[in-house]
Amino acid sequence: MSTYLAGFSLGLSLILAIGSQNAFVLKQGLKKRHVFIVCLVCAVSDGILISLGVAGFGTVVKQFPTIEIVARYGGAAFLAIYALLSFKSAFTETHALEAEAETESSLFKTIAICLAFTWLNPHVYLDTVILLGSVSTQYHPEQFQFALGAVIASFVFFFSLGYGARVLAPVFENPKAWKIFEFFVGVIMLALALSLVANV
Template sequence: MPLLAGFATSLSLIIAIGSQNAFVLRQGLRREHVLPVVLTCALADALLISGGIAGLGALFTGAPLALTIAKYFGAAFLFGYAVLAARRAVAPGTMSPADHVPAALRSVLLTCLGFTFLNPHVYLDTVVLLGSLANQRGTDGRWFYGFGAVLASFTWFFALGFLARKLAPVFARPRAWQVLDGTIALLMTTLAAWMLLT
């Protein structure tokens, strides 16, 4: 069934630990602008998947310069976020609202968009791969496949963002935030280096 195939394939691509997931998890733990963040991630995926089904995959595979530019900007963005996470790890906070000043929604959404659109692999996964797999399903089946892929994205990001609060008791301790931010800093640095080397 195209819908289930799209759901399963998309979910397997999204669940892989990456910079976007780490960002959504952190926002969920902080309970800060969670709905706008998960909506931004899911709607961006919906846009990219739909574009892939509509035939934009050929545009990306035929424009290697655009992917190269995105690669370098994306790596710089990840390195910058790694530095911020490392600084937070040195002086960790807690889950208490009194312990941190909430970031402005605009700043959070711009960061979220950076994690989404400055990653060249997101275009390969959503536009090229999911788009080509959907188009193998024929004229009618491709949109059912795409709907399944989009549904997986919404399911994953909403679950990650809103179920993260279940970990609040663990993150009531500064040490837990220190470990999380240290891990995020290491992950972002690794992903940035991997992005530059591939």
């Protein structure tokens, strides 16, 4: 049980910070748009990466740094584009939750964006594959319990964030609040994109 709790607490602490993936989940939750599938895609993706890390994939990433480089520049480009779209939305569109609900994005497009936020983010590999993978070696032969704790932490966090966002819905009935949120998301995305390039 202690090994499971160690994996759960470390896994949860690594994804608590507001990042591109979390901001996207929060945004989908506020719009009540494909919330379940978005939360599921994020949690399952984390689960796959954590499992790969515990299984030893982290050593492969270290041996082939090209994987990290491709993810870094691809992720930076994606985040920069999404930031510009958020800024455009903040300054040029009229916002309200009702209006946002009417402009429904396709499920395929939503899943594609969600996957990009997850798999094009080098920090995800650092946290799940390398960090959790290396820490799990301390709990041998109970690494499975450690990984299970971290995976469940991802499910708890993403579903709580996605469905908990509805508590904030009354605030976002005000179009100005939505504009501020779009601008805030844009700032987060742009800052993360710049950090990826600056850390080369």
